Amino acid sequence: xxxxxxxxxxxxxxxxxxxxxxxxxxxxxxxxxxxxxxxxxxxxxxxxxxxxxxxxxxxxxxxxxxxxxxxxxxxxxxxxxxxxxxxxxxxxxxxxxxxxxxxxxxxxxxxxxxxx
Amino acid sequence: xxxxxxxxxxxxxxxxxxxxxxxxxxxxxxxxxxxxxxxxxxxxxxxxxxxxxxxxxxxxxxxxxxxxxxxxxxxxxxxxxxxxxxxxxxxxxxxxxxxxxxxxxxxxxxxxxx
Numbered sequence: 001x002x003x004x005x006x007x008x009x010x011x012x013x014x015x016x017x018x019x020x021x022x023x024x025x026x027x028x029x030x031x032x033x034x035x036x037x038x039x040x041x042x043x044x045x046x047x048x049x050x051x052x053x054x055x056x057x058x059x060x061x062x063x064x065x066x067x068x069x070x071x072x073x074x075x076x077x078x079x080x081x082x083x084x085x086x087x088x089x090x091x092x093x094x095x096x097x098x099x100x101x102x103x104x105x106x107x108x109x110x111x112x113x114x115x116x
Numbered sequence: 117x118x119x120x121x122x123x124x125x126x127x128x129x130x131x132x133x134x135x136x137x138x139x140x141x142x143x144x145x146x147x148x149x150x151x152x153x154x155x156x157x158x159x160x161x162x163x164x165x166x167x168x169x170x171x172x173x174x175x176x177x178x179x180x181x182x183x184x185x186x187x188x189x190x191x192x193x194x195x196x197x198x199x200x201x202x203x204x205x206x207x208x209x210x211x212x213x214x215x216x217x218x219x220x221x222x223x224x225x226x227x228x229x230x
């Protein structure tokens with residue numbers, strides 16, 4: 001399996017621009033998670049989906065952030081407008097509790113975002 | 117949510133065993149103990165998990181105290197590739213709100229000395 005695939009791997013954008021991060025979960029996984037990692041706050045859960053439906057978005061920092069999952073193989077995290085404090089590594093992850101292993105979650109390699 | 121306490125950092129010599137401790141004194145009877153690690157510039161990856169009994173897999177061993185208030189991740193022979201941040205995380209056994217995601221603490225940064 002190719003694992004969780006994220007794009008872009010690196011992005012540098014100017015403040016005020018729209019940023020779209022993309023994720024392809026592992027085939028057959030019905031849970032998808034978006035995490036953000038910064039030096040100050042560590043790894044934070046932003047939102048997660050089950051069967052393409054958002055279940056908990058309490059971690060989304062503000063209205064500038066939105067996430068969608070139009071189908072089982074694709075999700076986006078959008079920031080509009082972006083601000084320098086959004087600079088972070090954004091991880092997408094997926095899991096299938098039905099596969100056991102205590103609900104192992106598989107992470108992508110991350111999208112490194114810098115807003116200048 | 118039950119919380120975990122880990123040392124901020126540890127050092128190990130290459131090819132020596134490493135014991136990474138985790139305290140979770142408020143663990144409930146239905147919480148799994150999970151360990152993940154994050155190598156530099158990569159996403160977290162699963163290492164091992166357990167409920168009550170000690171567990172072994174190809175990556176590591178997990179020793180769980182009899183009262184389950186602490187656990188230890190054991191790397192039998194540390195290699196340079198094991199240098200990472202190791203996270204000890206509690207997850208509920210049963211499904212329901214909050215049971216499927218991982219809540220990360222600060223973890224333990226393991227340095228391996230050649």
